[in-house]
Amino acid sequence: MKKIMIHITLKEGVLDPQGKAVQGSLNTLGYDAVQEVRVGKYMELFVEESADIEQQIEDMCAKLLANPVIENYQYTVEEGVTQ
Amino acid sequence: MKKIMIHITLKEGVLDPQGKAVQGSLNTLGYDAVQEVRVGKYMELFVEESADIEQQIEDMCAKLLANPVIENYQYTVEEGVTQ
Numbered sequence: 001m002k003k004i005m006i007h008i009t010l011k012e013g014v015l016d017p018q019g020k021a022v023q024g025s026l027n028t029l030g031y032d033a034v035q036e037v038r039v040g041k042y043m044e045l046f047v048e049e050s051a052d053i054e055q056q057i058e059d060m061c062a063k064l065l066a067n068p069v070i071e072n073y074q075y076t077v078e079e080g081v082t083q
Numbered sequence: 084m085k086k087i088m089i090h091i092t093l094k095e096g097v098l099d100p101q102g103k104a105v106q107g108s109l110n111t112l113g114y115d116a117v118q119e120v121r122v123g124k125y126m127e128l129f130v131e132e133s134a135d136i137e138q139q140i141e142d143m144c145a146k147l148l149a150n151p152v153i154e155n156y157q158y159t160v161e162e163g164v165t166q
Binding site for chain 1: 124147
């Protein structure tokens with residue numbers, strides 16, 4: 001089994017209202033040192049070990065998992081994972 | 084500026100309907116090798132360099148950012164980040 005770890009984050013300059021809300025809450029709770037929060041997504045995909053999926057990941061991210069207009073994505077692949 | 088990267092994932096055994104939906108969509112698009120998808124959150128916190136925030140991160144995660152009943156969290160700290 002291969003494990004693909006995908007990070008999807010908003011591009012720089014794109015407004016992040018969810019992050020702003022989290023930052024506001026943290027500040028209200030007394031964590032004043034927190035200057036900015038950006039919220040993204042993290043996905044773990046488990047795919048068949050034999051599958052030559054690496055070339056398809058880029059495709060999956062661009063087509064379905066991320067919105068390339070406003071989001072960046074990065075991924076790492078871990079092989080030989082037992083689920 | 085310190086950058087704190089937090090990964091929040093559902094605990095093993097906790098149902099992940101969002102992940103199931105993503106997996107279904109990927110399979111429908113022809114990516115049949117994808118066996119399971121787990122969706123989590125990824126947050127980046129930017130905090131003041133001088134702040135001794137490390138001890139507070141655990142607290143922030145448990146109190147606000149994650150739900151410790153059903154979610155696990157992990158974090159890494161990167162120092163000297165220019166935003």
